[in-house]
Amino acid sequence: MKMERIEVRNAKTDLSGLSLEGVCFEVAGRQILEDLSLRTESARIGIVGRNGSGKSTLSRLIAGLIKPSSGSILVNGISPAKDRKAALTEVGILFQNPDHQIIFPTVQEEIAFGLRQLGQTRDEAAQGTERMLARFGKSHWIDANVSTLSQGQKQLLCLMAISAMQPKTVILDEPLSGLDIPTGIQLQKYFSGYPGNLIHITHNPEDLREFDFALWLEGGRLVDFGSCDDVLVQYKAQMKKWGATDDISDLSD
Numbered sequence: 001m002k003m004e005r006i007e008v009r010n011a012k013t014d015l016s017g018l019s020l021e022g023v024c025f026e027v028a029g030r031q032i033l034e035d036l037s038l039r040t041e042s043a044r045i046g047i048v049g050r051n052g053s054g055k056s057t058l059s060r061l062i063a064g065l066i067k068p069s070s071g072s073i074l075v076n077g078i079s080p081a082k083d084r085k086a087a088l089t090e091v092g093i094l095f096q097n098p099d100h101q102i103i104f105p106t107v108q109e110e111i112a113f114g115l116r117q118l119g120q121t122r123d124e125a126a127q128g129t130e131r132m133l134a135r136f137g138k139s140h141w142i143d144a145n146v147s148t149l150s151q152g153q154k155q156l157l158c159l160m161a162i163s164a165m166q167p168k169t170v171i172l173d174e175p176l177s178g179l180d181i182p183t184g185i186q187l188q189k190y191f192s193g194y195p196g197n198l199i200h201i202t203h204n205p206e207d208l209r210e211f212d213f214a215l216w217l218e219g220g221r222l223v224d225f226g227s228c229d230d231v232l233v234q235y236k237a238q239m240k241k242w243g244a245t246d247d248i249s250d251l252s253d
């Protein structure tokens, strides 16, 4: 168990990558995350851990959607919860369930909204939306009502909406888990070529094949972090061990 180690890959500054310093998160008197500290400049960060270990909560903190109860979080040198304007270009998040993300009734509005948030005019946002749809071969979706899309298609819409904004860091909160195999492979291919940084939450170590850094959460605490290969070897061994027990009451709470 390594709890307090700080990694500085390339002891420069906080201006690139992810930095957590004593991050705690509490809700309704319950400690969800406890004293998370690490620093990395890796462009590909995986987050693993069992159900309920705090992965989604950490991803929302990193995206700045919620604030830590104590401690600080920097993504590429900015505090996403404090500097919401800068966060728009620094960090985007793709949720597991697209219904938690989509807020507009039509495809056009959903993609254009993010671009308007970045300060683009209505015309610029409309052009950016058309370009993004064309890039994914979905120009015919422009006037589609979101309710007519399947889950996988909605996930692709969320991906296009995020990609249009080109954030430096994209957080993937298990976005592939509800998709059919070809769609999952295609999205994974798209992400592996993403020019910015990726933070990928997953239960499947296979998703992190090309990743260089991983952190492992259990019960809201950091069990391990560092080289992805090293962390995943330990993680897989422990998951197998826990999976081999018959005690179903031992499921994470």
Ligand SMILES: Nc1ncnc2c1ncn2[C@@H]1O[C@H](COP(=O)(O)OP(=O)(O)OP(=O)(O)O)[C@@H](O)[C@H]1O
Pocket: 027, 028, 030, 032, 049, 050, 051, 052, 053, 054, 055, 056, 057, 058, 253
């Ligand atoms: N707003 C909240 N109020 C109360 N409890 C919460 C809240 N948000 C999260 N939790 C609790 O915090 C713990 C961590 O939840 P979180 O969703 O971050 O875990 P996770 O690792 O993403 O789980 P999964 O892999 O199942 O998606 C869970 O026990 C959850 O019930």
